[in-house]
Amino acid sequence: MGRVTGTRLVSIDMLSNSMQHPSDSGLRDRFHVRSLEHQRPLSTVTMAFTVVAFLCFIGARNLVDGPAAPLAYRLGCALVLALLVLAIPRAKSTWVFGLIGVAYSQVLVAGLALNVAGVAQPLLWVLPAMVVIPVCAAPLWLTPTHFVAGSALLYATAYALLFGAPLTRDVEIVVWMWIAAIGVPTSAVFHFGFYRFRRNHFLLESQLAQLAATDPLTGLQNRRSFVKQAERRLDTLAPETRISAIFLDIDNFKSLNDRFGHAVGDHALYEVAHALMEEASADDSVSRIGGEEFALLLCDGLTGALHLAERLRLAIAAIERPDGQLTASFGVAEHRSGESIMMLLDRADEALLRAKHSGRNRVCAERPLPRDALQLLVDDAAGEDGAAVRRHRWEDYYLTSHFQPLYSLSHQKQVGFEALLRGEQGDGTLVPPAVLFAPKPSSDEGALDRASHAVHLANARGSLPDGAWLFLNILPATFIAEGYADQLAKLVRAVGLEPERVILEILESHGGSVDDMSRAAALYREHGFLIAVDDFGAGQSNLDRLFRIRPDLVKLDGELIRATSHGTEQPILPKLVSLLHQAGMLVVVEGVETTEELILAVESNVDFAQGYLLGRPAAEIAPPESVHRRIDDAFDVIAHGRAHQHALFESEVEPYRAALRLAADALLAGVAKEVAFVPLARFDRCISCFILDDSGRQIGQEVPGPAWSSDGASLQPVANPRDARWDHRPYFRNAVLLPGVAVASNPYLSLASGRPCIAVTLAVQFAAGRCVIGVELDWSALGLPWPAGE
Template identity: 55%
Template structure:
């Protein structure tokens, strides 16, 4: 009906105009002066009915307006032909045209039938008032015989066409607003409806709250078990949401495994309880390796707040929930930092040849290189611990003669880049000149150098002279050796030694990508290592734990400072801080720009990341202690039994029944197994990948932390950080306790399977 209203309004309004023209024609042709007020009253009534069509609240009212319209039109036509000779002939055009074209394009077939009957019934007084001859009756018969079938054919044909058109339009509109998998609102439609909900006045202290939820470890579900399993999990989550939320709430899938719900409620507690109810229901959904879980963030709308701002605060609470161990509901904090999600990674552009021409533009030096104009952009690097800008990477940008950015493929085309060293030299002149004007004296300047240029004999002195001429100290310049497969590691290592002699610092770029491997680092011994962004997302296969902290710890042991590139989301920033990364750069912290960015907002974002980590560390520690508590208690009981003279088997056998126990053992003062090892409930049945290591009778374990920590804390049950078990190849936690028996040291303990994603991991020591 809403789609039909504009069309009917136009056709009916045009018919009012046609009626007035009919009145003018009647007066002009007959030359008889007419009383206008009855005709104008009909025109006014028709106009009012036309104006009522857009406001029709239902199909019944719409049809009633249409029927009244044709009746009034019929009456007006009859009034207009009164007093003329052969009124039938004046009436004939209206009688033919009105049912066919001038009717209000009936909304339903029932409307058409009733409206047509009303139209002809309204003409009965005219029929009885006119003296009919035989020819007139023939003419009327022809009028009815032609008018009714034609009107029927026209209206039903148009009705069929219109119905299919409108149904298709509704289908396309629904598809544009609906997520194709879950049939929930997509992001665009959800935000539109959210703004409409927020614009409505609230009654009786009602507030609108947002629930943002993210399915935990969804990527691992897709990667390990296929996208069909992932789609099925999303459908089950969708059904849980539909069943649980109230009718007045709106729900949408904002992308991937992220869902949002907007709920108008009488108070905040109801929404928090609703989120926890959703969490519990989702935790009952099976996945091949256990149960599905989701993390939730809840935020309550503040005065005059937009939907985007409300969702940002709920998203920030969700981030804290995930970092605290997942499968939990977190409510917004009083003050929070909005999350920023960048969508692309800027590329470092090094440019191309044919002579240089200095220009000045906007306070920055630019250079003409063939058909391209080259300029310097700066991207900041931040010390996460110091929470300050400590350096800037200088990046080359190129534009054509029209000022349009030049794609890297064009800049690096072989025909325009015959001499990489010449281009590097030009670029370094450009960057040093611009850095002298913009970069603070106490900040590092990170400069890219092609490996082929880096190994050129004497270029270290050339570069040093360039820096001094530009007023820069070589000690504040970090040379980034780009990844390349055409230069040997030996050449790079010797060249790095020469550059250090001139005072430069050395960095290896994109470690973890291409040919940049660990051997390259150990040979070159750079001051900085810039990790490729993909290493941020690297995780262990079984436990799904990030590997970044382990990589950083390895590089720190090799006396190298670590820079992580490509920080694009708050989650990645939090992971970088938690992994003890020294420096970070990326779109979240600042895009490349021709000027130096103001760091205040980034400082708040980094500080926020520290707050999230502190809160999450506390939550995970409490959860880890709770999960480990029964195993520590069982180790104490086993140690007490051994101290009282119980047999080893009798003392440790109860531990094997616990859910996470893989193996139980007693070690002597040399760390060797006493008696035999007992297989626990979580032992990998039928897994012979590490078959040669299953026999542990000759093994010695006194070098393991779970042994020497127990000996150092005699009489106290202890645990160690998760480690890779040599007997099962899985992440494990050792719980042990040392005791004296017959004057000799013994360590009783158990190895626990710690691969389940539902288990908390303690903070790295």
């Protein structure tokens, strides 16, 4: 154990040192290129300012008497200088930038020589420029080579053009003192000091960038850097270039950490990273994606990537761990045209999962592209004797379709059929769903999904009733697959249907983000498809998913039709249907198996229903027979039941109405509320009697009844009704709209008691103003009638 930990510390130490002192032969070139990007703006401004100063110098010379060089020559020098300034932003290399600087200095010296020609003391004019120009130009030279060459040529040209006349000893001493003792050393200090500053800044910037892009344990690229670099490579990928990805995961790595400690686990990760770097080429991108997962991106096809993955598997299998040898599982995928890096990695990850599920320590390749669904239709149409083939060969069995009808409850007729995939043996025996849809390393769930669409459309051809919808189940991964919207539309039209008659039913499954499905839904709608979301209320289904995808229909999970609210056992289906209708979505209820469930679906205003009571899945699309009569009977039951329910509720509430009117008369006669509410407060279900002012705030204390309970302490922050304002409640608004009439509310969950309650209220005009008096009743007991609308 100590030896392993010590080795790990040495390895990490070496990695740290290598990061601090990178041995990069191209570092100098990259530094100069980076300096060029930084220097362009500064050089452009400085040299442009020098052109302006030179023009001022020309203007000053024209104020002095004596022979002078032609003005056109001097302005020509200014024009050449301006053109060189304009060339700076277009300099793509450090050498071009340096040549521009040398040319600029030579033209500037020539212009100075032309400008001082004919003056009495030319050195008086140019000596300051010969000192200032090299000093100001020193920081602008990108490299020491440029600085030395440019400065030497500047002084040589200046000496040839400006110092031709003999000088007195005093003047000569002054000139060389300014140039040799001040100008040259100062410019050298400026250049090398600024150069060192820029280099240190670049090294620090490079080190920070490396740290941000590197996994600190292994020294490999981290996930963010890997994805960013891969995106750049794919964006600049030549059409003929082949790119593949390898995804690998160390087997049983958690047990290594749990049994032997994280130091041993870290050492194993470092050894795996070292093995990857040993086998990968310099052009390959190698990354630790996270945890014990690694990824490689290489310029090779699938075959070459599989060979590399096998070499990596053997290399990792040679690494020791305290209880044996390390192993890893690999997934390999080749990039497809138009595919993003994340899609490529997802396919490699899928292959990795198959490697894990099939025993670990192995390499699995991506699944091949499925056969084109249109080709399936062609094959099916070319059956024996020209008859349509009703099943398609798939692995060891055949795929075929069963159709289950959906009914419009309001229209009491069939409006569509859901196509359900079935597997059959050669003798017609059905394959169990657990076998048909079981994940297998050798098969592709997405391919099965796409094949099912071709099979269903082939079987629906000619048998789907006119005007009826065909519901096709589709996995989220298939739904968002690039180009599948166009392919499916082509497929539908190939069988003589229009996309408007096909409803795509997105299954409850993993495989696509909500954003991706929302974007894909827009593409399918452009073709005319309708969209449905299946099994809402199960799995990952939620309202956010619905509101983002905006389906045309929502299919509710069958369990929702049997779900009831806590305490009262009242069905929640009516409220849920109302919510979805308000969101602009039609509602389908699945799993209708009894007459009671059908009645509830009708009563809840469900649009479409499906289930064994209305029709079982079958290979042939059967006529509706007497189903419409069963639906009509459900409507009759509801119509009669609604009147009976209303009568029951009214008979239950009427005594409270009468007692409330008596209490109102007593209050108008001046009786104290504690006395006026006594008869009403004696009812068993009475929680409390209260008076609300015109703004809905409670006046004084409520009068408690037998159902009053202080156990509502769990809702203590909202248990005191006197702290609240109640004019937004329906029982207050309805009483105000019908003054003098005792009105009963629908059941609601009381904030004060935490129980289902109803309120009976009455608006009364007192001398001091209008008030609403009322009583809150406990309506949580089972068997109590609810309003028919509920």
